[in-house]
Amino acid sequence: MSNITNQSLSEILESIKSKKISSLELTQAYIKNIENAKKLNAFVTTTFDQALENAKKFDNKPNNEQLLSGVPLAVKDLFCTENVKTTAGSNILNNFVPSYESTVTKNLWNNGAFLLGKLNCDEFAMGSSNETSFFGNVINPIGDHLVPGGSSGGSSSALAADLTPATIGTDTGGSIRQPASFTGTVGLKPTYGLCSRWGIVAFASSLDQAGPMTKTVNDCSIMLEAMSGFDEKDSTSINKKKETYSKNLKDNIKGLKIGIPKEYRVDNMPKEIDELWEKGKKILKDLGAQLIDISLPHTKYALPTYYIVAPAEASSNLARYDGVRYGYRSQKGKDLIEMYENTRSEGFGDEVKRRILIGTYVLSSGYYDAYYLKAQKVRQLIKKDFDDSFTKVDAILTPSTPSSAFKIGEKTNDPVSMYLNDIFTVPVNLAGLPALSLPAGLDKQGYPLGLQLIGKALDEQKILNIGYAFEKNCGYKNEIKKWWS
Amino acid sequence: MSKEKFDYFINGEKGKYEVVIGLEVHAQVLSNSKLFSGSSTKFGADPNKQVSLIDSAFPGMLPVINEECVKQAVRTGLGLNAKINNYSVFDRKNYFYADLPQGYQISQYKNPIVGEGKVLLDMPYGSKEIGIERLHLEQDAGKSIHDMDPSSTYVDLNRSGIALMEIVSKPHLRSPDEVNAYIKKLRTIMRYLGTCDGNMQEGSLRADVNVSVRKVGDKNFGTRCEIKNVNSIKFMQMAIEYEANRQVELLEDGKEIDQETRLFDTKKNETRSMRSKEDAHDYRYFPDPDLLPLKLEQKLIDDLKKSLPELPDNKKERFIQEYGLNSYEANVLVSEKEISDYYEEVAKLSDKKLAATWMMGDLFAMLNDKGLNISNSPISAKNFAELVQSIKSGEISGRIAKEVFEIMVESGDNPKKIIESKGMKQQSDPKELEKMINEILSKNKDKVDQYKAGKEKLFGFFVGQVMKLSGGKANPQLTNEILKKLLKG
Known part of the structure; x- marks a missing residue:
């Protein structure tokens, strides 16, 4: 079974269930892959011993009734994991070992999975290329000079390189969907409140949402089902009955109305993205869906709105990293204020500092009304655009990103061009909606491109169904040469 | 006021x-x-x-x-x-x-x-x-x-x-x-x-x-x-x-x-x-x-x-209406919930007005002295009410009551028991008192004459003698009445 790690999560689960492979063999296969893929720098921490232990435990007493029976999973290093170092990609947490497990990861383990390791990410999930991590940039398995996207870049890289059968990321402005698009994988940002934020290192509380990153849409539905659910420890968690996404997955999308927003045809968008979008429309139309032109008039304000709201919340959320109770503390400084200053200067990287400064600025007295308050109002208008559209359509189809994976170092000196990469993903976070990025094709250079399906709040099942049908008819297969091993 | x-x-x-x-x-x-x-x-x-x-x-x-x-x-x-x-x-x-x-x-x-x-x-x-x-x-x-x-x-x-x-x-x-x-x-x-x-x-x-x-x-x-x-x-x-x-x-x-x-x-x-x-x-x-x-x-x-308790402003009004207290007394007695509860318990069993006076006087002074508050008062509301009733009924005088009060603080006993065991009951039998007063007047003929000649201040002297002879137990009101009557004659 040397090829087991090539397979989808659902295929692997089948193999475990039918005892074609043991959990231990599976785990060993992934460990081997990971050890051969150090060049990708996808992992910050590995938990091999613990994983092998759990695999043996499973094999001794297999419980195949669970959604993720006997499967090792690596997760983004933004999820707090009990007794396993959790860094958020930052120096300021480089020695932090939580005594608690995030609700989302606990849900995965309660469904039979176990931890394989912690995946690199942009520092505090701030970035679109995984180049802001204190632990170094991550490489896209698509090519050794390419970024894997961000902030869940370790997750997308590990998944595409077969270092984990599936994974989870967090998405504040596109951090699941953009890396999925850059690596030819599936990524879902669920409705805000569907997955608990408890135990996830916070970036921007009103936007952060955990979600699955997988090789197939079916895998995505399995992972979502396992990780989601009401959590009374998170006041913004939605209290609703749990859904069985995988069981209800259907590929019949006849009669569904798909909105095509004209505002997503932006200036200077590469022709191939436009062509990809056309291809997507055609596939859905051929499957019996109805295409409807819609308008989301406030789209152009989404990016500036996002880059006020997210840094504002981040500037406050990151105030707790002061060196007093846990994490990195500078030894320099003669009093409390100097200790703070040195700890935070040495502990945070440039992008995090930039956003703390922006956030502090937009909340300052005299600027609050012009920036933060205005941004909150615009956010309501953006949300209303979507609400209005969803009275006419079932889902919205857009490109996931305005480009394919860019080169390492290409945008690091130009933050604004980096931020522009989020242009299609941030409106969804501002509106709190679910959106699925699907691999849809390649550009001229042979790099993957993704399309995004946006749904109504809590309409994950519908976009998963559309994605499922699309996947079957798209004819795209992610073929990655393992150049690193 | x-x-x-x-x-x-x-x-x-x-x-x-x-x-x-x-x-x-x-x-x-x-x-x-x-x-x-x-x-x-x-x-x-x-x-x-x-x-x-x-x-x-x-x-x-x-x-x-x-x-x-x-x-x-x-x-x-x-x-x-x-x-x-x-x-x-x-x-x-x-x-x-x-x-x-x-x-x-x-x-x-x-x-x-x-x-x-x-x-x-x-x-x-x-x-x-x-x-x-x-x-x-x-x-x-x-x-x-x-x-x-x-x-x-x-x-x-x-x-x-x-x-x-x-x-x-x-x-x-x-x-x-x-x-x-x-x-x-x-x-x-x-x-x-x-x-x-x-x-x-x-x-x-x-x-x-x-x-x-x-x-x-x-x-x-x-x-x-x-x-x-x-x-x-x-x-x-x-x-x-x-x-x-x-x-x-x-x-x-x-x-x-x-x-x-x-x-x-x-x-x-x-x-x-x-x-x-x-x-x-x-x-x-x-x-x-x-x-x-x-x-x-x-x-x-x-x-x-709906579930709020009665609040001090309302309770004060009620105390004025129900117990005939003046605004000052009502204010003091509602200032703490425990005090108002204590007062109400006492007032139900004794004279309302007298209870207020004694609480705000001797009881508060004692608590203050001892650094206690009403919830850990050595005198229970029930005993305190009995004391107030004994004063009201004339069983003991105010002066004796103060002594009983002291003993209550020390022993925690009920006042009836203290009064009986120490024979502190007030002398309220007019015949007995008259006999005692006649004795005093006949011993102090000179003073009686001076009084009759207009030195009315001496009235206090006679009262003092009665109290001395009775060990403080003579009913003061009755003593006054009888003295006045006999001195006139």
Whole structure:
């Protein structure tokens, strides 16, 4: 079974269930892959011993009734994991070992999975290329000079390189969907409140949402089902009955109305993205869906709105990293204020500092009304655009990103061009909606491109169904040469 | 009672100044657990023993509102006759300090849970209404301890995250006495409601005091200074006195008052500048994205309203109506719920008016002497009522009653038993008394003659002789009557 790690999560689960492979063999296969893929720098921490232990435990007493029976999973290093170092990609947490497990990861383990390791990410999930991590940039398995996207870049890289059968990321402005698009994988940002934020290192509380990153849409539905659910420890968690996404997955999308927003045809968008979008429309139309032109008039304000709201919340959320109770503390400084200053200067990287400064600025007295308050109002208008559209359509189809994976170092000196990469993903976070990025094709250079399906709040099942049908008819297969091993 | 006139002014050479005071009272909510976490709120635990991951702001921790604290705030708002807001919002107040783990305090800024209300004060010059501006819920910070180590500061987070109600008054107070009355009234109301224990030694009740002065008759307020975190009424009064005089002196010298935050130094009895307006923190308030706006159902508010206990203002009215007390007596007896409960128990079993007099006299003096309060009084309400009844029925005199009272304090025994075993019953048999008085008069013929000749002062001498002979047990009223009758003859 040397090829087991090539397979989808659902295929692997089948193999475990039918005892074609043991959990231990599976785990060993992934460990081997990971050890051969150090060049990708996808992992910050590995938990091999613990994983092998759990695999043996499973094999001794297999419980195949669970959604993720006997499967090792690596997760983004933004999820707090009990007794396993959790860094958020930052120096300021480089020695932090939580005594608690995030609700989302606990849900995965309660469904039979176990931890394989912690995946690199942009520092505090701030970035679109995984180049802001204190632990170094991550490489896209698509090519050794390419970024894997961000902030869940370790997750997308590990998944595409077969270092984990599936994974989870967090998405504040596109951090699941953009890396999925850059690596030819599936990524879902669920409705805000569907997955608990408890135990996830916070970036921007009103936007952060955990979600699955997988090789197939079916895998995505399995992972979502396992990780989601009401959590009374998170006041913004939605209290609703749990859904069985995988069981209800259907590929019949006849009669569904798909909105095509004209505002997503932006200036200077590469022709191939436009062509990809056309291809997507055609596939859905051929499957019996109805295409409807819609308008989301406030789209152009989404990016500036996002880059006020997210840094504002981040500037406050990151105030707790002061060196007093846990994490990195500078030894320099003669009093409390100097200790703070040195700890935070040495502990945070440039992008995090930039956003703390922006956030502090937009909340300052005299600027609050012009920036933060205005941004909150615009956010309501953006949300209303979507609400209005969803009275006419079932889902919205857009490109996931305005480009394919860019080169390492290409945008690091130009933050604004980096931020522009989020242009299609941030409106969804501002509106709190679910959106699925699907691999849809390649550009001229042979790099993957993704399309995004946006749904109504809590309409994950519908976009998963559309994605499922699309996947079957798209004819795209992610073929990655393992150049690193 | 004759009404005095309000007279707290500061006289300068350029005129007479009045002092304008507004208070921000921080009252710790009585609840078992903290505002956003399950940690205990018990006072006096070892440092850092009542701290959850939320209180110490570990990564990924989220606040969840404690429903009981919300109810306590609503109850308090209702007790202050205030508007309860069905919609309120928790904001973050951002600043760095070692005892503020999150780097922000969760508070309510633009939309507090309780709006305008009022508190009635009974002052010697009449009753005065003090407006309440608002009441909001917020987290307490931890405690920095600077004097345990010469080079380090220690931090205790037990208090971090405990729920506080900040009660902001309008600038309606005009003297240290009014501040005293206001704080005591707030405390009484909250104790009646069971929403704050009002224990100032333990820091359950503290205040920021805003002070300004202006010439009498001026319509506009002067520039105010805020004195931070004063934790006793006495210190508040001293701080106000000092601060008002400091401001008047500045004005008299033709100087301006800087709007600033000041600290009261309890050792030197003076206020000093902590930070000026220019250095004021920019707290960068914004709605806490971890918490949804707090929406209260009207039914919850109505139910809480129905379940409120009788409050001091209403109880006072009832005491006046039901027990025939005067306003002063009623005021004293409702000042604490336990006192009013004790009084009502006594009044049900004895003479209402006499019970009030004896409680406010001997009982309070004794408790005060011994540093006790009514809940741990050595005399039970039932025994106290029996004592009052014995006086009322004439069984013992007031003087004997004081002796019985002393024995009750020492022994805790019931008064009947004491009176009987010590033979302290009053002599109220007119025949017996007449016999005794005749004896005294015949022994003091010379004095009787002097009395009859007009030296009426000697009446007291005869009464004294009767008391002496009877061992103090002669019924004073009867003694007077018989003496008068016999001396006439």
